[in-house]
Amino acid sequence: MPQGLARPRLQEQLADLTIKVAALLAPSGYGKTVLLAQWARQQNGEVIWLKLHQEDRDAHFFLQSLVDAFQHFGLNLSYWKSGAILETSPSRALLALLHDVNNHTVDLTLIVDGGEHLSDDSANLLNAFLDGLGEGHRVFVAQHEASSFQIAPFLASGIGTEINASQLRFTEHEVDVLAQTFEADSLPSGGLHGWPAGVMLGFHAQNNQLQAGTEHLLLTLVRRLPEDIQQALPALSVMEIWTPMTPSVLHLKLPGDWLDQVRRVGLPVLQQGKAFIPHDALREYLQGTLQGDEAQFKTVQGYAAQQADREGRPYAATLHFLAAGQIESALNMIQNLVPGWYRTANWKIAIDLLSKVPDGFLTSELRSLLALSLGETGEGERAETIARRQIDLSPTATAYYALSFRNYRTNDFDEMQRSIDGGLETIRVMPSPTNQRDTIQLLRSQAVLYISTGKPEEALEFSTGQLDFNSVLNSIFDI
Secondary structure: OOOOOOOHHHHHHHHOOOOOEEEEEOOOOOOHHHHHHHHHHOOOOOEEEEEOOHHHHOHHHHHHHHHHHHHHHOOOOHHHHHOOHHHOOHHHHHHHHHHHHHOOOOOOEEEEEOHHHOOHHHHHHHHHHHHHOOOOOEEEEEEOOOOOOOOHHHHHOOOEEEEEHHHHOOOHHHHHHHHHHOOOOOOOOOOOOOOHHHHHHHHHHHHOOOOOOHHHHHHHHHOOOOHHHHHHHHHHOOOOOEOOOHHHHOOOOOOOOHHHHHHHOOOOEEEEOOEEEEOHHHHHHHHHHHOOOHHHHHHHHHHHHHHHHHOOOHHHHHHHHHHOOOHHHHHHHHHHHHHHHHHHOOHHHHHHHHOOOOHHHOOHHHHHHHHHHHHHOOOHHHHHHHHHHHHHHOOOHHHHHHHHHHHHHOOOHHHHHHHHHHHHHHHHHOOOOOHHHHHHHHHHHHHHHHHHOOOHHHHHHHHHHHOOOHHHHHHHHHO
8 A cells, every 4th residue: 555645534543642542453455554554654753563473372472572572662671670570470570561661751652463363361461551551651453353352341441442444444535546646547436345455456457457356466466576586485475574584594595685576566565664564465375376385385384483483483483393294393392382381371372282283293291281271261072082082092190180170060070080080090100290280180170079069178178188289278269
């Protein structure tokens, strides 16, 4: 979209200083990021841009992304740095960050681009950040309509605003302005329903005597590039962000001005600082081409995985390793994430990654964790199936605990007792690094079983008699 196309009705909505939170909700191609970039250029520099990735589904990684964004901006984070906050919970660490942000004397606007990557936990962390954010500071979130971040509470309290797909569509006047910009005839009324990306492609097609249709347009534009760039573009689609150095990361040889040439032919890429973001439609088209060459697909996915690992992006690295067929490398990445999942109860993230690993490659620990995660998130039947499969293959205490959790949910208390006994026996005969954690969980289940069957005194006596862990007693009393 031409950066000079004024959209005052939307800019005014963002400029309203009574608004603390703005959400731009629309699918790809509606100009969310371009609108925010236009608005940011009109400000006096007090704008912080945070582009989210897969890692930000994990609340700990999302918090670190926030910190990195403020540090890159140059904010004084002395309070954050003064304490040993990395080992504490995200919610407590967030207070330290808010202390530094609220001490900044100039009003800040944080733009969060890619809100669809937020999990429930990350969205809750963002909500807590917004609740603690001082007067004058604001946050704009651009995301697809399906996301864990909800603008409704802020709308209800009068401090939020929403710009949705219907508002982001081009008006007839804006289409006419673009027609003059492209020196083209106006498009058929309603033909593209005001979809910004479609309108732009339509004008480009008309102006260059190309056939309409996104895939055909992209193919035509790609063919205008030199042969070496044409051949490399599908491989580049594995990367979400392009820089002049991206080809070297993927072991591709391209001229230094390859990005300039990509932009000159009209392919949809959005500049963000010194980097460029290829539009989703372009990446999807190129990925379709790349997948036709299985060997190259796996090779560049492997290089992308190594780069993501170097950048400290374990989730992205894991997904790339899986796509490359490098399962052992993916499992090594996952194994390093497991302690954090247990510590912060990131069950949905665990499911998301573990479900992508072929079952035959899952270790006993990881398959058991998958069963437990499914049970914790309400997918009881699937949890039971996987837990029983693990017990048949090689019993683990975690699998028995997951099964006891399922038994409790279905009120099958006799089977629950058998699951608990099986887990405790497994701990007795099979030493494991997770035995202490599994013991606590199974004793908790035993106490819950006693309480559920009307035996609270036995619950307390059993727990204190078996293990002197305050965490066990706290779990019981919470019930």
